[in-house]
Amino acid sequence: MSTKYRFRDKYRIQLREKDHPPPHVHLTGGGVDVMLSLDTVEVMMGKAPPLIIKEALAWVAAHQVQLLEDWKRCYP
Template sequence: MPTICAFYGLLIRMYWDDHEPAHFHVTYGEYSAVYAIETLTMLRGALPRRAHAMVLEWAAAHRDELMEDWQRCQQRQPLLPIAPLD
Protein backbone atom coordinates (compact mmCIF):
# COMPACT_ATOMS: atom_id res chain seq x y z
CA MET A 1 0.00 0.00 0.00
CA PRO A 2 1.78 3.15 -1.18
CA THR A 3 2.05 6.09 1.19
CA ILE A 4 1.03 9.24 -0.68
CA CYS A 5 1.53 11.68 2.20
CA ALA A 6 2.89 11.82 5.74
CA PHE A 7 2.62 14.63 8.29
CA TYR A 8 2.47 14.97 12.08
CA GLY A 9 2.62 11.19 12.44
CA LEU A 10 -0.30 10.62 10.05
CA LEU A 11 0.31 8.28 7.12
CA ILE A 12 -2.07 8.57 4.15
CA ARG A 13 -2.21 5.53 1.87
CA MET A 14 -4.15 3.93 -0.98
CA TYR A 15 -4.37 0.34 -2.23
CA TRP A 16 -4.03 -0.40 -5.94
CA ASP A 17 -6.82 -2.98 -6.01
CA ASP A 18 -9.23 -1.37 -3.56
CA HIS A 19 -13.02 -1.18 -3.97
CA GLU A 20 -15.46 1.69 -4.45
CA PRO A 21 -16.29 4.20 -3.10
CA ALA A 22 -13.13 6.20 -3.74
CA HIS A 23 -11.31 6.41 -0.42
CA PHE A 24 -7.98 6.63 1.38
CA HIS A 25 -6.54 4.97 4.46
CA VAL A 26 -5.01 6.82 7.43
CA THR A 27 -2.84 5.39 10.18
CA TYR A 28 -1.76 7.28 13.27
CA GLY A 29 0.11 5.20 15.82
CA GLU A 30 -2.21 2.37 16.81
CA TYR A 31 -5.23 4.10 15.21
CA SER A 32 -6.50 3.66 11.67
CA ALA A 33 -9.41 4.96 9.64
CA VAL A 34 -10.77 5.02 6.10
CA TYR A 35 -12.24 8.20 4.55
CA ALA A 36 -14.42 8.65 1.47
CA ILE A 37 -12.80 11.15 -0.89
CA GLU A 38 -16.02 12.68 -2.19
CA THR A 39 -17.69 13.36 1.16
CA LEU A 40 -14.70 13.14 3.56
CA THR A 41 -16.86 10.90 5.72
CA MET A 42 -15.02 8.43 7.94
CA LEU A 43 -16.19 5.07 6.60
CA ARG A 44 -14.63 2.96 9.34
CA GLY A 45 -12.07 3.08 12.09
CA ALA A 46 -11.25 5.81 14.57
CA LEU A 47 -8.70 8.56 15.10
CA PRO A 48 -8.15 10.97 17.99
CA ARG A 49 -10.16 14.17 17.54
CA ARG A 50 -7.15 16.36 16.64
CA ALA A 51 -5.80 13.83 14.13
CA HIS A 52 -9.27 13.55 12.56
CA ALA A 53 -9.47 17.34 12.22
CA MET A 54 -6.04 17.48 10.53
CA VAL A 55 -7.03 14.74 8.09
CA LEU A 56 -10.21 16.60 7.16
CA GLU A 57 -8.34 19.89 6.69
CA TRP A 58 -5.68 18.21 4.54
CA ALA A 59 -8.13 16.16 2.47
CA ALA A 60 -10.39 19.16 1.77
CA ALA A 61 -7.39 21.05 0.38
CA HIS A 62 -6.26 18.09 -1.76
CA ARG A 63 -9.50 16.41 -2.84
CA ASP A 64 -8.72 16.73 -6.58
CA GLU A 65 -5.27 15.18 -6.10
CA LEU A 66 -6.78 12.38 -4.03
CA MET A 67 -9.25 11.62 -6.82
CA GLU A 68 -6.43 11.67 -9.36
CA ASP A 69 -4.47 9.16 -7.28
CA TRP A 70 -7.62 7.04 -6.86
CA GLN A 71 -7.98 6.91 -10.66
CA ARG A 72 -4.31 5.98 -10.95
CA CYS A 73 -4.90 3.17 -8.43
CA GLN A 74 -7.74 1.79 -10.50
CA GLN A 75 -5.44 1.72 -13.54
CA ARG A 76 -2.57 0.25 -11.47
CA GLN A 77 -0.34 3.23 -12.20
CA PRO A 78 2.22 4.70 -9.79
CA LEU A 79 0.67 7.14 -7.34
CA LEU A 80 1.75 10.74 -7.07
CA PRO A 81 2.80 12.17 -3.70
CA ILE A 82 0.58 14.85 -2.21
CA ALA A 83 1.92 17.77 -0.19
CA PRO A 84 1.49 17.51 3.59
CA LEU A 85 -0.48 19.83 5.84
CA ASP A 86 1.68 22.82 6.75
Protein backbone atom coordinates in the same frame (compact mmCIF):
# COMPACT_ATOMS: atom_id res chain seq x y z
CA MET B 1 0.40 1.18 -1.04
CA SER B 2 1.29 4.80 -1.57
CA THR B 3 1.84 7.22 1.29
CA LYS B 4 0.53 10.61 0.26
CA TYR B 5 1.13 12.54 3.50
CA ARG B 6 2.93 12.06 6.81
CA PHE B 7 2.27 14.13 9.92
CA ARG B 8 2.97 14.22 13.65
CA ASP B 9 5.81 11.70 13.22
CA LYS B 10 3.56 8.64 13.20
CA TYR B 11 0.45 9.21 11.07
CA ARG B 12 0.14 8.63 7.33
CA ILE B 13 -2.53 9.07 4.71
CA GLN B 14 -2.28 6.23 2.24
CA LEU B 15 -3.88 5.31 -1.05
CA ARG B 16 -3.87 1.55 -1.37
CA GLU B 17 -3.60 0.48 -4.97
CA LYS B 18 -5.26 -2.89 -4.36
CA ASP B 19 -8.34 -1.72 -2.49
CA HIS B 20 -12.07 -1.49 -3.16
CA PRO B 21 -14.63 1.20 -4.03
CA PRO B 22 -15.90 3.69 -3.02
CA PRO B 23 -12.96 6.11 -3.40
CA HIS B 24 -11.15 6.50 -0.09
CA VAL B 25 -7.78 6.78 1.62
CA HIS B 26 -6.55 5.29 4.88
CA LEU B 27 -5.33 7.20 7.90
CA THR B 28 -2.86 4.87 9.60
CA GLY B 29 -0.22 4.88 12.30
CA GLY B 30 -0.30 5.23 16.06
CA GLY B 31 -2.56 2.19 16.30
CA VAL B 32 -5.32 3.59 14.05
CA ASP B 33 -6.70 2.59 10.67
CA VAL B 34 -9.44 4.96 9.55
CA MET B 35 -11.06 5.09 6.12
CA LEU B 36 -11.65 8.62 4.82
CA SER B 37 -14.04 9.21 1.92
CA LEU B 38 -12.63 11.06 -1.07
CA ASP B 39 -16.14 11.96 -2.25
CA THR B 40 -17.53 13.47 0.96
CA VAL B 41 -14.27 14.10 2.87
CA GLU B 42 -15.53 12.45 6.05
CA VAL B 43 -14.79 9.37 8.12
CA MET B 44 -16.23 6.21 6.57
CA MET B 45 -15.01 3.74 9.18
CA GLY B 46 -12.74 3.63 12.20
CA LYS B 47 -11.77 5.90 15.07
CA ALA B 48 -8.85 8.14 15.93
CA PRO B 49 -8.28 11.11 18.24
CA PRO B 50 -10.44 14.07 17.10
CA LEU B 51 -7.48 16.38 16.44
CA ILE B 52 -5.84 13.75 14.23
CA ILE B 53 -9.08 13.25 12.29
CA LYS B 54 -9.46 17.01 11.90
CA GLU B 55 -5.93 17.42 10.55
CA ALA B 56 -6.27 14.45 8.20
CA LEU B 57 -9.62 15.62 6.81
CA ALA B 58 -8.27 19.14 6.28
CA TRP B 59 -5.36 17.73 4.27
CA VAL B 60 -7.65 15.44 2.25
CA ALA B 61 -9.98 18.37 1.50
CA ALA B 62 -7.06 20.49 0.30
CA HIS B 63 -5.84 17.67 -1.98
CA GLN B 64 -9.16 16.07 -2.90
CA VAL B 65 -8.91 16.66 -6.65
CA GLN B 66 -5.45 15.09 -6.94
CA LEU B 67 -6.39 12.17 -4.67
CA LEU B 68 -9.46 11.42 -6.79
CA GLU B 69 -7.31 11.54 -9.94
CA ASP B 70 -4.87 9.11 -8.32
CA TRP B 71 -7.77 6.83 -7.33
CA LYS B 72 -9.10 6.85 -10.90
CA ARG B 73 -5.67 5.86 -12.24
CA CYS B 74 -5.72 2.83 -9.93
CA TYR B 75 -9.38 2.00 -10.66
CA PRO B 76 -10.26 3.15 -14.21
